[in-house]
Amino acid sequence: xxxxxxxxxxxxxxxxxxxxxxxxxxAQAIETAxxxxxTWRTVSPAERAAGIRRVAELxxxxxxxxxxxxxxxxxxPLEAALGEVDFxxxxxxxxxxxxxxxxxxxPLDIEGDGDAIIRRSPIGVLLGIMPWNFPYYQVARFxxxxxxxxxxxxxxxxxxxxxxxxxxxxxxxxxxxxxVYVNILATNEQAATVIADRRVQxxxxxxxxxxxxxxAELAGRHLKxxxxxxxxxxxxxxxSTDDLDAAVQAGIxxxxxxxxxxxxxxxxxxxxxxxxxxxxxKFTAAMDAAKVGDPFAEDTVLGPLSxxxxxxxxxAQVDNxxxxxxxxxxxxxxxxxxYPGTVLTDVTSDMDAxxxxxFGPVGxxxxxxxxxxxxxxxxxxxFGLGSYIFTTDSEQAARMADQIDAGxxxxxCVLADEPALPFGGVKRxxxxxxxxxxxxxxxxxKKLIRTAM
Numbered sequence: 001x002x003x004x005x006x007x008x009x010x011x012x013x014x015x016x017x018x019x020x021x022x023x024x025x026x027a028q029a030i031e032t033a034x035x036x037x038x039t040w041r042t043v044s045p046a047e048r049a050a051g052i053r054r055v056a057e058l059x060x061x062x063x064x065x066x067x068x069x070x071x072x073x074x075x076x077p078l079e080a081a082l083g084e085v086d087f088x089x090x091x092x093x094x095x096x097x098x099x100x101x102x103x104x105x106x107p108l109d110i111e112g113d114g115d116a117i118i119r120r121s122p123i124g125v126l127l128g129i130m131p132w133n134f135p136y137y138q139v140a141r142f143x144x145x146x147x148x149x150x151x152x153x154x155x156x157x158x159x160x161x162x163x164x165x166x167x168x169x170x171x172x173x174x175x176x177x178x179x180v181y182v183n184i185l186a187t188n189e190q191a192a193t194v195i196a197d198r199r200v201q202x203x204x205x206x207x208x209x210x211x212x213x214x215x216a217e218l219a220g221r222h223l224k225x226x227x228x229x230x231x232x233x234x235x236x237x238x239x240s241t242d243d244l245d246a247a248v249q250a251g252i253x254x255x256x257x258x259x260x261x262x263x264x265x266x267x268x269x270x271x272x273x274x275x276x277x278x279x280x281x282k283f284t285a286a287m288d289a290a291k292v293g294d295p296f297a298e299d300t301v302l303g304p305l306s307x308x309x310x311x312x313x314x315x316a317q318v319d320n321x322x323x324x325x326x327x328x329x330x331x332x333x334x335x336x337x338x339y340p341g342t343v344l345t346d347v348t349s350d351m352d353a354x355x356x357x358x359f360g361p362v363g364x365x366x367x368x369x370x371x372x373x374x375x376x377x378x379x380x381x382x383f384g385l386g387s388y389i390f391t392t393d394s395e396q397a398a399r400m401a402d403q404i405d406a407g408x409x410x411x412x413c414v415l416a417d418e419p420a421l422p423f424g425g426v427k428r429x430x431x432x433x434x435x436x437x438x439x440x441x442x443x444x445x446k447k448l449i450r451t452a453m
Contacts, residue, residue, distance in 0.1 A: 004162040004185045009075040009304040009337040010295060018162035021185050026193070029182045033125045033152045034199040036179030041122045041150040048148050049099035052092055054175035055144070059089035059136070062171070069164045070135050075304040075337065077295045080258060087417075088140035091435060094419035095144040102148055102440040114452035121445040122150030123225075124201035127194050129215065131207045132158035132306055133261045139168055141423065142204050143181060145440040153181045154200070156191050160307065191215075196222050202443045205229070206263075209428055216431075227432035227442050229263070229424060232385030233357045235378035236266035236414075237400070238275060239371060240392045247390050248282040251363070254388060254414035256290055256341060259302050260361035261310075264386035264423070266414065267358055269365040270374045276367040280345065283363065284330045287341030290361070304337035305360055311337045314360040318342060321353035331362070349380070357383065371396060379405045385425035388414055407433075 004018040021029070040048070059066065067081035076084070095102065106118040128142045135157065143153050157165035162185055169183035186194065195203050195218050202225035205215045212228040219226040236254060241247045254266035271279045295303030305311040315334040321344055322328050331342030342362040347353045353364060368374045378387060386408040391397050401409045407425035410416055417423065422436035432442050 003159040003187060005160065006073050006163050007160065007307065008072050009307050009310075012308065012336065015072060016163065018166075018185055020187055021190065023190070023193075026184060026186060026190055029154060029184050030125065030194060030197055030199060032179050033154050033182050037122070037124055037150075037152040040152055040180055043150070045099045045103040045148070045150075048150065049096040051175055051177045051180070052144055052148055053096035055171055055177070056089045056093035056096065058171045058175055059085055059092065059140075062167070066136060066164070066167055069167055070161070071295045071303070073135065073161050073164060074132050074306040075295050076258060077300050077303045079298070081295075084134055084137050088136035091137070091140040091419045092144040095148045095440070098437065099148050101437060102145065103150075108448075110450075112452065114450070116448065116450045119447045119449055120149060120441070121447050122146075123443055123445050124151060125199050126151050126153055126443055127191065127200055127203040128153060128155045129191060129203065129205045129207065129211070130155065130157050130161075132160050133258060133263075135161045135164040136168065138206050141434040141439060142206075145434075146443055147177070147180055149440055149444050151201075151443055152179070154194060155181065155183050156186045156194075157183070192218055195219055195224060201225065202227070204432070204434075204442070212430070225443060227434075228430040229432065229434060230385075230428060230430045231357045231359075231383060232263045232265075232425060232429050233267045233381050233383045234264055234386040234388065234406070235268045235270050235374075235381075235404075236388040236390070237270045237374045237378060238279060238390045239272045239374060239396065241275070241390055242392055244275065244278060245282065248279060248286055250388075250390070250414045251279075251283060252286045252290070252341075255363045256301060256361050257415060259305055261306060261359050263429075264408070266388050267362070267364065268377070268381075269363055270368055270377050271365060272374070273367055273369055276365075280329065280343070280365055283365065284343050287343055287361075287363070288330055290341045292335075292338050292340050302338070302341065302361055305339055306337075308337045310360070311339050314339055314358065314362065317353065317356060317358060318344070318362060321347065321351060324351045324353070326351060326353055326364075329365075355381065371400065375400060375403045379403075382428045383425070384427035385429035386410065 006015040108116040172181035204227040206229040290301040292302045327346040329343040331340040387406040422433040422438040424433035
């Protein structure tokens, strides 16, 4: 019996199964990561960067193979899968390029004689618990910065991503980093054993609120540093525009990326009253036009959701919203694991849909009188990951950016992530930052060295 299997969500066919790691093999994996850390931490930053650079090169060399794997595992359209591999390579290379900034000493201004610096030192073995929605990108943004600073990685991937998990480990092994990155096909109970182990110094989780809460509780019990990247219900605020068609397309792109299964996807569309009717009409037409089908086909916009269970959960949420009084403008009819672009309106604060995250191609559209009401609705959520503001008024954009309770604000753009930009949220969306230089500060000893000579 195993939790790890590749089940093609487009067909429901089980393509392969993988054995869960034994307790004996898990103990050996922890020992390997720890013993490797003892030497890896002494390797020069330049050598560590060279290893990580080779990892990026191998992502690019194996681009098509890696993309095909995740289309099979979680239904991502092929074009998006190729883009994810490219982005994972870019992220990895970024940390090789910036190793001097990441590991360099930080001088401090002091009043007394001598000098003082902050020296960033690795802390040891880290456990990463990663989700299925971006099998390569999520791993890259956790592993690459931490390996560059001198930590070693144990990586527990999602049970539906064993093939990509093994492909990533092979890349690290082929790059000469065996033992620096160790893949473990572990159960949740075994992951708890890893967190409790004295040799493991921290854990990073990207996933649901439930998973994050459970891991944070366990990590706290064992006094381990924890980084959480959790859910989101990001607002897309449209108050003014010189090109409504372009704004609508931005909304579609931000909602349907990765089959709508992205934590920082735009999910709540908050539109000024004078644009509302036209926006809903055009947004609905664009949702209807998004082709649902074979994720390997070139013209497919929406492949299947990651699993039949995921599609069933999304359908139940939409059905419940309609039962509570929301208007289903389009979509809402599930076909196996496939779910079409769907638009809901007339959602009010007493409905479950007002508080929930729709992890799939569902957009909820709200009508607002202006800036103040838009900010109020945008912030009226337990999440605080990303946000999108579309306006022709630069002063308004600046005011709203200050008022939005989120870790990220994008103004007049979507899908504008890049390796240098930190990713993370507030409230129930998480506690940390990944990507950019901030990612390399999550699991380091910021050691003060004060010298008076």
